[in-house]
Amino acid sequence: MEKIEHTTVPTNGINMHVASIGAGPPVLFLHGFPELWYSWRHQLLSLSSLGYRCIAPDLRGFGDTDAPPSPTSYTAMHIVGDLIGLLDHLGIDQVFLVAHDWGAVIAWWFCLFRPDRVKALVNMSIAFSPRNPKRKPVDGFRALFGDDYYICRFQEPGEIERDFDSIGTAAVMKRFLTSRSPKPPCIPKDQGLKSWAAPVTLPSWLTEEDLNYTVSKFSKSGFTGGLNYYRALNLTWELTGPWTGLQIKVPVKFIVGELDIAYNIPGVQAYIHKGGFKRDVPFLQEVVVMEDAAHFIAQEKPDEVSQHVYDFIKKF
Numbered sequence: 001m002e003k004i005e006h007t008t009v010p011t012n013g014i015n016m017h018v019a020s021i022g023a024g025p026p027v028l029f030l031h032g033f034p035e036l037w038y039s040w041r042h043q044l045l046s047l048s049s050l051g052y053r054c055i056a057p058d059l060r061g062f063g064d065t066d067a068p069p070s071p072t073s074y075t076a077m078h079i080v081g082d083l084i085g086l087l088d089h090l091g092i093d094q095v096f097l098v099a100h101d102w103g104a105v106i107a108w109w110f111c112l113f114r115p116d117r118v119k120a121l122v123n124m125s126i127a128f129s130p131r132n133p134k135r136k137p138v139d140g141f142r143a144l145f146g147d148d149y150y151i152c153r154f155q156e157p158g159e160i161e162r163d164f165d166s167i168g169t170a171a172v173m174k175r176f177l178t179s180r181s182p183k184p185p186c187i188p189k190d191q192g193l194k195s196w197a198a199p200v201t202l203p204s205w206l207t208e209e210d211l212n213y214t215v216s217k218f219s220k221s222g223f224t225g226g227l228n229y230y231r232a233l234n235l236t237w238e239l240t241g242p243w244t245g246l247q248i249k250v251p252v253k254f255i256v257g258e259l260d261i262a263y264n265i266p267g268v269q270a271y272i273h274k275g276g277f278k279r280d281v282p283f284l285q286e287v288v289v290m291e292d293a294a295h296f297i298a299q300e301k302p303d304e305v306s307q308h309v310y311d312f313i314k315k316f
């Protein structure tokens with residue numbers, strides 16, 4: 001880990017913290033919520049040892065990267081713009097993208113906006129979701145799961161932050177990172193995140209040191225930057241009308257845990273396995289469903305995930 005270099009790069013009007021290691025074809029790793037570059041620690045070490053230049057930023061709003069206060073600064077345009085600026089600053093023309101959770105959402109948009117900059121994509125957890133011109137995404141989630149669904153509860157600025165503050169950063173991180181229920185995560189207004197069971201012990205893949213690193217960064221930055229991605233969902237929908245109906249035209253491998261909440265949303269498995277995914281992502285080459293794995297698969301099954309990434313990108 002001490003060989004990983006940390007730099008700050010000016011891009012798209014913000015300063016971005018970037019962790020990197022290795023030399024060779026560049027691989028850009030995009031983390032999710034509530035995560036950091038650190039979520040990719042295993043893959044950075046593994047793939048750099050196999051001859052790749054591994055680059056893992058803290059995305060806008062996270063960790064040591066700037067966090068503009070307004071939710072309107074967190075559309076897909078902003079985040080992809082940050083990443084294009086990062087690649088330009090580093091003098092990189094094309095990358096392999098490896099992404100998870102919110103990073104996966106951003107990776108799909110990246111491939112729609114700038115497919116010329118992507119050699120291939122390994123995406124995790126969140127399958128492509130074609131833009132529905134008739135319904136905003138938050139409205140869709142509310143119709144499916146109700147007002148207590150976590151994405152709906154994240155919408156009101158300040159509200160969920162107060163709930164998180166009431167139990168403390170470490171308790172929040174433990175609840176998110178160790179959850180293995182495939183059911184829709186709901187946060188009842190009257191109970192808040194306290195209603196989620198707290199783990200008695202950490203799982204084998206998450207050490208106290210790992211948890212402490214993440215907790216220290218979120219204790220400093222707060223959760224608002226990450227939550228603003230959810231608050232910008234409908235604004236991104238409004239701005240991306242011109243891309244309605246466009247296919248993802250880069251080679252793709254998709255990996256998901258069988259217990260992942262995103263894999264268990266009604267209709268998602270049928271979409272992934274019965275032709276819809278391949279229709280919208282015509283260069284989809286492989287779908288991997290990892291048994292007994294939940295949402296944070298890059299950390300939970302690090303060796304398998306690193307091998308899956310390597311097996312795919314070495315073809316190009």
